[in-house]
Amino acid sequence: MTEIVKFEVKNMTCNGCSNAVTRILKRFPDVRDAKVSWKDGEAIVELEKASPEIIEKLQQALANAEYPATLKI
Numbered sequence: 001m002t003e004i005v006k007f008e009v010k011n012m013t014c015n016g017c018s019n020a021v022t023r024i025l026k027r028f029p030d031v032r033d034a035k036v037s038w039k040d041g042e043a044i045v046e047l048e049k050a051s052p053e054i055i056e057k058l059q060q061a062l063a064n065a066e067y068p069a070t071l072k073i
């Protein structure tokens with residue numbers, strides 16, 4: 001069973017941004033899939049298991065690339 005986590009992602013303005021965010025997220029082995037929309041400012045991430053640690057790591061990696069992300073409930 002995988003878990004879905006949604007992030008609000010800032011600073012995405014084109015397909016290149018969506019692709020960059022997707023690439024960053026998919027670098028993590030825990031990430032099964034990532035669907036990113038720059039228009040919606042959203043990333044829907046499928047995780048093996050949604051622990052606070054992995055969520056923190058994803059947010060850190062995105063923030064480092066100037067795409068700050070916050071968790072959506």
Ligand SMILES: [Cu+2]
Pocket residue numbers: 012013014015016017018
């Ligand atoms: Cu862009």
